[in-house]
Amino acid sequence: MRGAGRTRSGRTGAAGAEYGRPGGRGSARRQGLPAVPPDRLPGSHGRLRVSAGDRRHPAHDRRRTRRGRNRADRPLHRPDDSVRRRHVAHAGRADDHLRSPEGGVMKEFRYSALTGGGQTISGIREAPSPEHLAADLLEQGLVLLKSKPTLGGIFSGSRRINRKELRDFTQHMATCLGAGVTAVSAIEDFQRQTPGVFGEILADIRNDINSGTQIDEAFARHPQVFSQVYLSLMASGQRSGALDEVFTELVSYLEWSEDLRAQTTQAMIYPAILMVGIFGLFLLMMLFVIPRFKSIFEGIGMDLPTLTVRVMSIGDFMGHWWWLIFGTIGALVFGAKTLFKTDRGALWRDHMLLKLPVVSRFLHKISLSRFSKTFAMIFSSGVDLLRALDLAQEVVGNRVMGLQIARIRRRVAGGETLTAAFADADLFPPLMQRLVSVGEKTGSLDTSLLRASEYLDKEIPRDLKKAFTVFEAVIIAVLGVMVCVAALALLMPIMSIRVKV
Structure with a gap:
């Protein structure tokens, strides 16, 4: 057995030596296969056999593997400054505790x-x-x-500031700067005689200017008081060194806006009072007068006309469910206000206002006048064309027209002329388009639009008076019919009693 074993071992060793020789007939290189190291030859138990001298503890092999992997994973060079800056940018800042919890x-x-x-x-x-x-x-x-x-x-x-205070302050600044008084002194003088919130805001602006802040930047920190048009004109005046002229233009603009608002308010006062008075009379009859007559008619036991029965049924419903009626009206008003605060709701409201038969005429002209006046004033002060269109879009007061102005701006930014951009805007009448074309060709766009604004300012009062005259007639007709129906429902049974008597 031992001899056989030795013979088998010898043959195996000879074969192994023969296969191991570079020039042997069974050479792996001759067969085109890679040479297998001696410690990787498989045994009968399916494991790898290594010599006793090459054996290592498994834990040592794992440690060596980890060390090799760690060395291979280490960078060959230190990260450059750009990588370090990106890492720091994503890291937390030291002043994160000062950030607002509301974002x-x-x-x-x-x-x-x-x-x-x-x-x-x-x-x-x-x-x-x-x-x-x-x-x-x-x-x-x-x-x-x-x-x-x-x-x-x-x-x-x-936090709203009185418009009169803002106009008086602007007039004060225009007068003082025109006379050579410094801006800080002018602001301080007006602030001393202005109590309340506006005085505190002016004190803050004065402190900012004294601390080295530019005057337009100091005003821009209070956008709840000064509009974007106001701030843009101030920035333009700051750059050109003509703040006194800018404040003079702002005075004219604020007075024009106030006059336009006053005309609209004054025209609405009388129809509103008339509507409230007639509607109040109708409620008085339905809630107090008709219930008393109902008890009288029921005591007599007479047959009532159909109109009287229906009017009394309406009166009973209003008397018992008045809280539901007024609650529904309040909910509708609140829902309408909430809806109109959204972009989609405001767009729908402005679209419907431009479709009303009589009211749309003067509302359209008011928006056109605001656009013309604002654009001309801003553009003449040195503001670029695209910025002037942006600011004019904010003051027109109608989302539908604002969308058309935004479309005009995109086309102008794309390289088209202002005339071509206005040609497809159907909310701008042919007269406005013609004035824009002439102004663009002659280089007097601001002058042309100022003329358009002056023309519209003359047309608006006439259209306003005409619109509210029609509105007044409609209110009188509708509410008058309601009161007459209620009165007739009471008179018909009384007349029938007299006939029977």
Whole structure:
């Protein structure tokens, strides 16, 4: 057995030696196969056999594998500055604790601060949080003493500034700057004689300017008071060094806007009073007069006409379910206001207003006049064409016309002329398109649109008076018929009683 074993072993060894020789007949290289290392030859048990000297502990092999993998995974060079900057940009900032929990929503704070000279000042400023407010004031050399949020973040109506105050302030600035008074002195003079919220805002603007902020940037920190048109004109005047002329134009613009608003309000007062009076008379008859006559007629036991029965049924319903009626009206009004605050609802409302038979005429002209006046004033002050179209779009007061102005802007930005862009805008009448074409060809676009605005300003009062005359007649007719029907329903049984007597 041993000999056989040795013989088998010898044969195996000879065969192995023969296969291992480079020039052997069974050479792996001759067969085109890769040579197999001796420690990778499989045994009968299916495992890899290695010599005793090459055997290692499995844990050692795993440690060697981990070390090799770690060395291979290490970068061959240090990351450059761009990689480091990207990493830092994605990392958390050191001032994350100062961020607003609402995601950076600006709030208004009424604050008191201490200047470098020991003087206490107060004002109103927007900031995401009191910490941000303190940091902003510290950059201007002011130390925050106390601050509290205003009611403007909750009740938006409490932060509105009187239009008369804004107009008077603008007139004051135009007069002072035209006389050579500095802007800071002019603001301080008006702020001293203006109590309340507007005075605090002016104090904040004055402090910003004294701290080195540009005047247009100081005004831009209060967008709830100064519109984008106002701020854009101030920025243009700041660049050109003609702030006095800009404030003079703003005075004219604010007076024009106020006159236009006053004309509309004045024309609506009488129809509104008339409608409330007649509707109140109808409610008085249905809720108080008709129920008393009903008890009288029931006591007599007479047969009532069909009209009287139906009117009394309506009166009974209104008397018992008045809370449901007024609640439904209130819900409809609230729902309409909520709907009109959305983009889709406001677009539908403005589209319907432009379709009304009589009212649409003067509403359309009001929007055209606002566009012409605003665009001409902004464009003449040096603002570029596209920015002037953007600002004019915001003040037209009609979403449908605003969409057409946005379409005109896109076409002009795409390289078309203003004349070609206006040619397909059906809400702009041929006269407006012709004036735009002439103004663009002659280089006097602002003058042409000012003439259009002057023409429309003369047309608006006549159309306004005509529209509300028709509206007044319709109100009188509708409510008058309702009152007459209620009165007739009461008179018919009374007349029948007299006939029987």
